[in-house]
Amino acid sequence: MRFHVLTLFPEMIEQGFHTSITGRAMEKGLLSLNAVNIRDFAGNKHMKVDDYPYGGGAGMVMQAEPVYAAHQSLENQAGRKLRTIYLTPQGHTFNQKMAEEFAQEEELIFLCGHYEGIDERVLEEVVTDYVSIGDYVLTGGELPALVMMDTISRLVPGVLNNDVSAETESFQDSLLEYPQYSRPEEWRGKKVPSVLLSGHHANVEKWRREQSIIRTAKWRPDLLEKAQLTKKEQEFLKG
Numbered sequence: 001m002r003f004h005v006l007t008l009f010p011e012m013i014e015q016g017f018h019t020s021i022t023g024r025a026m027e028k029g030l031l032s033l034n035a036v037n038i039r040d041f042a043g044n045k046h047m048k049v050d051d052y053p054y055g056g057g058a059g060m061v062m063q064a065e066p067v068y069a070a071h072q073s074l075e076n077q078a079g080r081k082l083r084t085i086y087l088t089p090q091g092h093t094f095n096q097k098m099a100e101e102f103a104q105e106e107e108l109i110f111l112c113g114h115y116e117g118i119d120e121r122v123l124e125e126v127v128t129d130y131v132s133i134g135d136y137v138l139t140g141g142e143l144p145a146l147v148m149m150d151t152i153s154r155l156v157p158g159v160l161n162n163d164v165s166a167e168t169e170s171f172q173d174s175l176l177e178y179p180q181y182s183r184p185e186e187w188r189g190k191k192v193p194s195v196l197l198s199g200h201h202a203n204v205e206k207w208r209r210e211q212s213i214i215r216t217a218k219w220r221p222d223l224l225e226k227a228q229l230t231k232k233e234q235e236f237l238k239g
């Protein structure tokens with residue numbers, strides 16, 4: 001997977017991504033990151049990329065031409081149109097299903113706005129997907145781009161050490177994850193549930209599934225509607 005990010009703050013993207021699992025996946029050649037500074041496409045000696053909004057109002061608007069030129073440079077390099085995601089609180093709310101769909105692409109462009117946003121005319125020209133990461137307002141699209149890239153990256157084969165874990169985890173089957181324990185067996189008087197020490201694999205699986213269902217019912221009852229529970233499990237929840 002190759003990620004391109006159009007931003008006024010490329011260091012923010014690079015710092016965030018060259019870390020931990022995504023950093024290692026880049027070293028392995030499974031992921032690549034191209035953070036492009038829109039300011040490099042300002043086309044004037046003052047490197048100015050924003051201006052006052054027509055009609056008045058607070059803040060500045062990122063001008064169309066530098067964004068367009070930066071975007072064109074990427075599509076020219078690729079030799080084709082590329083899916084281009086604009087990060088905006090006005091977009092569709094990001095979820096695991098969208099991540100799975102984006103993970104099928106070979107290359108993606110993320111466009112990060114700052115200040116009061118980007119001139120609408122260039123958005124109409126280049127954006128294919130408008131995406132938000134939730135109902136709150138951030139200062140720019142860089143953190144949302146990192147959130148999306150992280151979520152998509154772990155779906156790319158080989159990025160996680162064990163390819164089962166991407167499948168077992170939260171939301172895949174609309175249930176929350178079961179609790180995890182590691183050594184020591186007893187910590188501050190709290191014991192690890194004995195079934196996990198039993199070596200009885202089927203019982204461990206049964207206990208984990210129960211825990212997932214209990215947690216989901218308690219913390220995210222809205223998810224249970226989508227979850228595929230057996231008759232027995234539905235009875236278990238009621239009782």
Ligand code: 6GU
Nearest residue numbers: 087088133134136138144
């Ligand atoms: Cl994608 N951008 C900004 N600026 N704020 C957000 C967001 C995006 N998603 C949630 N809040």
